[in-house]
Amino acid sequence: MGKGAREATARERIAQLRHADRKKDRNRRLATMVTIGTIAVLAIGGGAWYAAARDTAEKQTAAAQLAPTTVNADGSVTMAQAGVTKPVLDVYEDFQCPACKALEESSGPTIKNLAAEGKAKVVFHPITIFSMEPTKSNSVRAGAAARCITDGAQWPPFHDKLFAEQPSETVEGFPLTDLVAWGKEAGVTAPDWEKCVTSQKFAQTQLTQSDKIIRTEKIDGTPALKLNGKDVDSDVAFVPAKLRQAVLAAGK
Amino acid sequence: MAVPWVTTVARLVLAGVLIVAGWLKVGAPALSVQAVRAYELLPDRIATAVGYGLPVLEIVVGVLLVLGLLTRLSAVGAGLLMVAFVIGIASAWARGLRIDCGCFGGGGPLAEGQEPSYFWELLRDFGLVVLAGWIAWFTPGRFALDTPLGLTPRPYADEEAGDHEPGASDHQEEVKENH
Numbered sequence: 001m002g003k004g005a006r007e008a009t010a011r012e013r014i015a016q017l018r019h020a021d022r023k024k025d026r027n028r029r030l031a032t033m034v035t036i037g038t039i040a041v042l043a044i045g046g047g048a049w050y051a052a053a054r055d056t057a058e059k060q061t062a063a064a065q066l067a068p069t070t071v072n073a074d075g076s077v078t079m080a081q082a083g084v085t086k087p088v089l090d091v092y093e094d095f096q097c098p099a100c101k102a103l104e105e106s107s108g109p110t111i112k113n114l115a116a117e118g119k120a121k122v123v124f125h126p127i128t129i130f131s132m133e134p135t136k137s138n139s140v141r142a143g144a145a146a147r148c149i150t151d152g153a154q155w156p157p158f159h160d161k162l163f164a165e166q167p168s169e170t171v172e173g174f175p176l177t178d179l180v181a182w183g184k185e186a187g188v189t190a191p192d193w194e195k196c197v198t199s200q201k202f203a204q205t206q207l208t209q210s211d212k213i214i215r216t217e218k219i220d221g222t223p224a225l226k227l228n229g230k231d232v233d234s235d236v237a238f239v240p241a242k243l244r245q246a247v248l249a250a251g252k
Numbered sequence: 253m254a255v256p257w258v259t260t261v262a263r264l265v266l267a268g269v270l271i272v273a274g275w276l277k278v279g280a281p282a283l284s285v286q287a288v289r290a291y292e293l294l295p296d297r298i299a300t301a302v303g304y305g306l307p308v309l310e311i312v313v314g315v316l317l318v319l320g321l322l323t324r325l326s327a328v329g330a331g332l333l334m335v336a337f338v339i340g341i342a343s344a345w346a347r348g349l350r351i352d353c354g355c356f357g358g359g360g361p362l363a364e365g366q367e368p369s370y371f372w373e374l375l376r377d378f379g380l381v382v383l384a385g386w387i388a389w390f391t392p393g394r395f396a397l398d399t400p401l402g403l404t405p406r407p408y409a410d411e412e413a414g415d416h417e418p419g420a421s422d423h424q425e426e427v428k429e430n431h
Binding site for chain 2: 036043045049051055098103105106107234235237
């Protein structure tokens with residue numbers, strides 16, 4: 001074999017080795033990437049699943065077993081077993097506020113259950129937080145209608161119905177005719193119910209009371225939960241299990 | 253060369269925003285779901301899934317960017333997220349939606365007549381898209397795990413110092429020794 005031929009074979013061998021090396025390198029790189037990618041995807045999926053699982057709302061006690069509910073003179077509503085005076089859980093919410101609806105869907109049943117179990121005295125404060133249209137008028141219509149209810153037993157189902165039927169923030173909603181019908185569905189039998197709602201008897205009261213509460217209780221936004229007068233963080237308020245834990249701890 | 257360092261800084265900035273944004277939301281999943289729903293862009297079921305998944309996705313992509321793992325892919329992912337946010341915010345703005353975490357009234361950050369800061373949010377997210385683009389282009393920057401793992405498409409020139417095919421030259425010597 002001549003020198004030239006030998007060099008040619010050597011070059012071929014180099015090329016072959018180089019090719020094999022590249023291939024090996026590529027495979028190794030691909031394996032690493034797939035591994036990291038898989039771990040990342042699993043972490044995302046697992047995290048999302050955990051968030052969803054942790055977020056499961058409690059089952060609400062049957063309506064018949066809810067704690068006795070009384071409508072107070074200022075329009076706030078107390079839900080507590082007889083003799084339970086603490087801890088006090090104040091719930092400030094606006095019927096038009098989507099975040100309040102989110103609170104109702106996640107922690108709503110927990111709040112009612114805690115009252116039913118005698119673990120807390122719950123006080124609902126339906127306020128109007130909005131200052132722009134159409135949300136302001138929507139909120140006032142619903143809030144004023146809720147103030148027409150005097151029988152505490154009828155209040156919780158009406159409250160739940162309002163959140164279930166919450167309109168979008170961009171449209172006019174909570175029409176008076178619907179409000180009248182929903183009240184009847186919730187069991188309101190008072191003869192002046194329809195007139196009280198359609199004349200918006202308590203619209204001004206809703207506004208002045210809201211204004212007073214927002215100022216004196218320093219409410220920045222809704223929903224706001226206060227446990228024994230102290231603000232509850234949203235990563236507790238919106239996580240049913242954590243809220244329960246916080247209320248039980250406050251009751252000790 | 254300054255470019256790899258700029259990439260590193262861009263990675264840290266983008267990752268910081270993602271991790272903080274994800275962390276703030278991950279504590280209250282119900283609120284995160286509601287925030288996604290508030291845009292009224294996705295069907296309810298998908299909005300719920302996005303609400304639960306988005307915070308975790310943001311944190312994981314953020315961590316990958318900090319570590320410099322799968323840098324290009326993470327940057328593209330982060331960029332696509334930002335583009336999605338830009339679309340969401342722009343459409344909310346155009347439709348006159350007032351979106352914020354929680355509902356604020358007269359006493360809150362959104363006083364009467366005050367608009368949500370959509371413009372600044374858009375500007376911020378657009379800036380982050382640019383950062384993501386930079387990272388994807390000049391990947392992966394200094395202090396990236398991609399480099400020791402050999403996951404970079406082409407190592408930086410100053411690290412290689414003229415030797416582009418280390419494997420090949422080794423073989424050349426090996427072959428030469430044979431004769």
